[in-house]
Amino acid sequence: xxxxxxxxxxxxxxxxxxxxxxxxxxxxxxxxxxxxxxxxxxxxxxxxxxxxxxxxxxxxxxxxxxxxxxxxxxxxxxxxxxxxxxxxxxxxxxxxxxxx
Amino acid sequence: xxxxxxxxxxxxxxxxxxxxxxxxxxxxxxxxxxxxxxxxxxxxxxxxxxxxxxxxxxxxxxxxxxxxxxxxxxxxxxxxxxxxxxxxxxxxxxxxxxxxxxxxxxxxxxxxxxxxxxxxxxxxxxxxxxxxxxxxxxxxxxxxxxxxxxxxxxxxxxxxxxxxxxxxxxxxxxxxxxxxxxxxxxxxxxxxxxxxxxxxxxxxxxxxxxxxxxxxxxxxxxxxxxxxxxxxxxxxxx
Numbered sequence: 001x002x003x004x005x006x007x008x009x010x011x012x013x014x015x016x017x018x019x020x021x022x023x024x025x026x027x028x029x030x031x032x033x034x035x036x037x038x039x040x041x042x043x044x045x046x047x048x049x050x051x052x053x054x055x056x057x058x059x060x061x062x063x064x065x066x067x068x069x070x071x072x073x074x075x076x077x078x079x080x081x082x083x084x085x086x087x088x089x090x091x092x093x094x095x096x097x098x099x100x
Numbered sequence: 101x102x103x104x105x106x107x108x109x110x111x112x113x114x115x116x117x118x119x120x121x122x123x124x125x126x127x128x129x130x131x132x133x134x135x136x137x138x139x140x141x142x143x144x145x146x147x148x149x150x151x152x153x154x155x156x157x158x159x160x161x162x163x164x165x166x167x168x169x170x171x172x173x174x175x176x177x178x179x180x181x182x183x184x185x186x187x188x189x190x191x192x193x194x195x196x197x198x199x200x201x202x203x204x205x206x207x208x209x210x211x212x213x214x215x216x217x218x219x220x221x222x223x224x225x226x227x228x229x230x231x232x233x234x235x236x237x238x239x240x241x242x243x244x245x246x247x248x249x250x251x252x253x254x255x256x257x258x259x260x261x262x263x264x265x266x267x268x269x270x271x272x273x274x275x276x277x278x279x280x281x282x283x284x285x286x287x288x289x290x291x292x293x294x295x296x297x298x299x300x301x302x303x304x305x306x307x308x309x310x311x312x313x314x315x316x317x318x319x320x321x322x323x324x325x326x327x328x329x330x331x332x333x334x335x336x337x338x
Contacts, residue, residue: 033192040197058279060279
């Protein structure tokens with residue numbers, strides 16, 4: 001009986017962990033070269049916002065950073081993100097993805 | 101086309117022509133500051149000069165190509181031109197961006213009244229109806245404080261003439277604007293131009309103030325010769 005409760009408890013932990021991992025949003029941080037003006041900011045922002053998997057795009061010209069969130073349940077691969085930035089005319093130096 | 105169709109075509113054509121000229125009169129010279137935008141982006145550029153005015157719309161299907169239509173009008177001529185541009189090279193650096201463009205254009209020029217107030221090269225070149233062919237190269241480099249741009253273009257007509265025009269710009273912003281902040285630039289533009297049948301090169305130097313906010317840019321200038329110039333540009337994505 002005791003063992004059965006342990007197994008049940010562990011199963012809840014594993015399933016709970018999996019569920020929370022699935023429901024987590026991704027925070028994306030990209031170092032980008034070539035951003036120098038408002039047109040650059042607008043170009044990147046509009047291109048990213050054209051995908052429905054992107055929320056809250058922010059561009060920091062001082063830090064040369066583009067940040068945004070991918071909401072829980074949505075998916076956007078690193079390669080797709082790099083392609084969007086490249087198509088906007090800029091160079092991705094580094095892409096970091098963090099679970100939130 | 102049947103008779104009714106021909107009548108409608110003539111009727112609509114008569115309405116369309118003044119409308120087109122009105123549009124040309126309101127907007128119409130040598131913008132092409134952004135011949136290639138980001139993939140899927142469109143740029144609208146308006147240049148209003150004391151002598152000449154131009155409206156150009158450019159669409160980029162990719163970050164390397166731009167296709168545009170420009171309408172130009174002065175008191176002596178009107179011009180329509182299809183343009184295609186290739187971003188041959190872009191250098192993206194941490195605090196600096198540089199671009200090299202090449203482009204070509206095909207258009208038509210219609211002569212209107214002779215206007216002696218225009219500079220001689222422009223007036224002579226514009227004094228003949230002609231199909232026009234154009235090619236151009238451009239190089240720019242900018243960071244958040246300094247801006248430089250060099251462009252040179254040659255336009256041929258059907259009368260064995262060509263018209264050269266250069267455009268060189270240097271700009272400085274006294275502060276680095278943040279993402280959603282108005283940027284103010286001081287800028288100087290030098291435009292030399294020459295007609296093949298003449299040896300003289302005419303020059304125009306224009307100081308500008310550039311106001312740049314988000315995706316819209318306005319430049320206000322007055323040349324050392326006393327001619328006003330206003331440029332307006334905005335980008336959008338659809």
